[in-house]
Amino acid sequence: MSSATKTLELLSFFSASRPEIGLxxxxxxxxxxxxxxxxxxxxxxxxxxxxxxxxxxxxxxxxAVLHLAQVREATVPRKAAVQLSLSQLADATGETAxxxxxSGTVVYSxxxxxxxxxxxxxxxxxxxxxxxxxxxxxxxxxFGPADLFDVAAAHLDRFTANTPTTPQAxxxxxxxxxxxxxxxxxxxYESEVYSLSAPLFDQTELFVGAVTVASVASRFTPDLERxxxxxxxxxxxxxxxxxxxxxxxGVEAAWAxxxxxxxxxxxxx
Amino acid sequence: MSSATKTLELLSFFSASRPEIGLxxxxxxxxxxxxxxxxxxxxxxxxxxxxxxxxxxxxxxxxAVLHLAQVREATVPRKAAVQLSLSQLADATGETAxxxxxSGTVVYSxxxxxxxxxxxxxxxxxxxxxxxxxxxxxxxxxFGPADLFDVAAAHLDRFTANTPTTPQAxxxxxxxxxxxxxxxxxxxYESEVYSLSAPLFDQTELFVGAVTVASVASRFTPDLERxxxxxxxxxxxxxxxxxxxxxxxGVEAAWAxxxxxxxxxxxxx
DNA sequence: GCGGTGGGTTCATATGCTGAACCGCTGTTT
DNA sequence: AAACAGCGGTTCAGCATATGAACCCACCGC
Numbered sequence: 001m002s003s004a005t006k007t008l009e010l011l012s013f014f015s016a017s018r019p020e021i022g023l024x025x026x027x028x029x030x031x032x033x034x035x036x037x038x039x040x041x042x043x044x045x046x047x048x049x050x051x052x053x054x055x056x057x058x059x060x061x062x063x064a065v066l067h068l069a070q071v072r073e074a075t076v077p078r079k080a081a082v083q084l085s086l087s088q089l090a091d092a093t094g095e096t097a098x099x100x101x102x103s104g105t106v107v108y109s110x111x112x113x114x115x116x117x118x119x120x121x122x123x124x125x126x127x128x129x130x131x132x133x134x135x136x137x138x139x140x141x142x143f144g145p146a147d148l149f150d151v152a153a154a155h156l157d158r159f160t161a162n163t164p165t166t167p168q169a170x171x172x173x174x175x176x177x178x179x180x181x182x183x184x185x186x187x188x189y190e191s192e193v194y195s196l197s198a199p200l201f202d203q204t205e206l207f208v209g210a211v212t213v214a215s216v217a218s219r220f221t222p223d224l225e226r227x228x229x230x231x232x233x234x235x236x237x238x239x240x241x242x243x244x245x246x247x248x249x250g251v252e253a254a255w256a257x258x259x260x261x262x263x264x265x266x267x268x269x
Numbered sequence: 270m271s272s273a274t275k276t277l278e279l280l281s282f283f284s285a286s287r288p289e290i291g292l293x294x295x296x297x298x299x300x301x302x303x304x305x306x307x308x309x310x311x312x313x314x315x316x317x318x319x320x321x322x323x324x325x326x327x328x329x330x331x332x333a334v335l336h337l338a339q340v341r342e343a344t345v346p347r348k349a350a351v352q353l354s355l356s357q358l359a360d361a362t363g364e365t366a367x368x369x370x371x372s373g374t375v376v377y378s379x380x381x382x383x384x385x386x387x388x389x390x391x392x393x394x395x396x397x398x399x400x401x402x403x404x405x406x407x408x409x410x411x412f413g414p415a416d417l418f419d420v421a422a423a424h425l426d427r428f429t430a431n432t433p434t435t436p437q438a439x440x441x442x443x444x445x446x447x448x449x450x451x452x453x454x455x456x457x458y459e460s461e462v463y464s465l466s467a468p469l470f471d472q473t474e475l476f477v478g479a480v481t482v483a484s485v486a487s488r489f490t491p492d493l494e495r496x497x498x499x500x501x502x503x504x505x506x507x508x509x510x511x512x513x514x515x516x517x518x519g520v521e522a523a524w525a526x527x528x529x530x531x532x533x534x535x536x537x538x
Numbered sequence: 539g540c541g542g543t544g545g546g547t548t549c550a551t552a553t554g555c556t557g558a559a560c561c562g563c564t565g566t567t568t
Numbered sequence: 569a570a571a572c573a574g575c576g577g578t579t580c581a582g583c584a585t586a587t588g589a590a591c592c593c594a595c596c597g598c
Contacts, residue, residue, distance in 0.1 A: 066513025
């Protein structure tokens with residue numbers, strides 16, 4: 001492990017829950033010598049990656065990281081950062097994949113990608129997603145801010161025979177999303193489109209959006225469902241990471257449970 | 270210069286105008302050996318600070334910087350990051366200092382700090398600043414987005430005898446701000462309050478807000494004006510830096526000109 | 539097929555990184 | 569008030585590790 005790598009590793013010990021770290025404390029966390037750690041911190045401080053809290057002499061992340069983040073955002077905007085994941089997802093599942101983001105109480109489409117595998121495809125032709133009637137929306141309700149449910153409950157329009165139009169019916173879908181880690185819509189918005197959706201998170205584990213695969217009802221077998229869920233989990237990890245976020249352990253656990261071989265027997269039985 | 274410092278320095282060569290850099294190119298920019306630079310880049314890539322564009326093999330900033338920026342923002346929110354600069358500014362000038370930020374076409378107050386030096390003080394009791402009648406607003410018009418002027422011209426309310434109420438009068442103040450690097454208001458909003466304002470910028474040198482000192486007309490001498498301008502420039506550099514931004518060279522040049530001893534003769538004569 | 543450029547690799551050399559032990563300070567305990 | 573523990577910060581001998589000249593291979597224009 002190079003000196004530079006060790007220096008950079010120090011930065012990863014700072015987090016929202018541990019924003020300031022003293023020298024000795026950092027030595028213990030990193031399991032390294034005090035003199036070494038001190039010199040590494042000096043290098044980081046010189047470059048503006050950390051700064052000293054003048055009163056406590058503890059270290060915290062510095063302004064340089066803001067600077068770099070702005071350059072990164074200008075270089076690879078969020079939209080561009082999902083394109084690769086999205087095309088891989090569409091490719092692996094043979095279905096239409098898309099990513100949407102939450103802004104206030106509205107979930108809008110950021111990017112989508114269709115797979116050429118089948119002649120029939122789901123096409124994402126809406127820009128904002130009804131919260132109660134789409135896999136994406138259910139995901140937002142399940143993992144997003146609590147006050148979103150009231151907004152959803154105030155607009156329970158019926159789109160198809162399957163659209164849930166009572167708060168209780170929506171609540172059931174949301175509960176299911178929370179336990180499985182995936183939002184789902186079986187023709188709730190368009191009768192022939194079955195969708196599955198996985199949430200995306202920021203660094204503080206706040207919901208920021210969802211990645212979704214939209215399939216066609218007639219080919220939506222349990223096997224395909226499992227494949228899509230596996231790929232969705234992968235894509236969600238990837239996109240969340242690319243946006244600088246982290247997945248809550250609860251979601252990972254829900255996925256592990258949902259995708260375990262044991263559970264597979266249940267769903268296919 | 271330590272290996273870690275050299276590694277970190279590589280990151281500073283990425284910018285909005287040069288977002289992706291190849292290995293050889295980076296060697297030339299940094300003036301370092303190819304093997305060394307390559308190993309440094311590997312360390313950075315391993316830590317997620319850079320990533321390779323898979324098609325061009327060029328390097329660009331990675332997702333880790335977004336992650337760190339979010340932690341930094343959670344650790345030291347912008348408001349907290351200005352407090353120290355602001356109290357130093359209030360202390361050095363003996364006047365009231367405040368920081369405001371531009372959001373859309375509205376300039377709102379982020380934080381303010383009064384100095385106890387004098388019994389009479391300017392008090393910042395508004396939350397949004399009229400663009401045409403305050404030093405802060407003139408600063409926004411001079412250095413902010415061009416379409417702001419139309420917004421300002423549509424609301425030329427008169428507050429005092431000095432308030433500029435014609436587009437031409439506002440335009441003159443804006444021109445003056447552009448050449449001096451400081452917005453000013455001589456009782457344009459409240460007749461007894463004289464204010465000076467310096468702009469704040471983000472990483473792409475876009476105007477994001479202003480730092481202002483509000484003084485009382487009766488003690489606003491040319492000497493005090495010069496002192497305030499010097500301190501404002503210092504505070505603007507500091508806050509801009511703390512927010513991860515960079516000052517346009519044009520503004521620095523305007524300040525240097527305004528604050529030069531030669532220029533001082535002109536203003537005091 | 540040839541020169542120029544690019545990314546990536548090798549290896550002997552010596553530079554500069556490492557960590558035990560140290561200092562001076564502060565707040566707490568006895 | 570003396571002893572103590574913990575902190576941030578410093579020193580220096582010894583050797584791990586960073587360094588860069590020279591190298592390879594692939595690609596591109598000609």
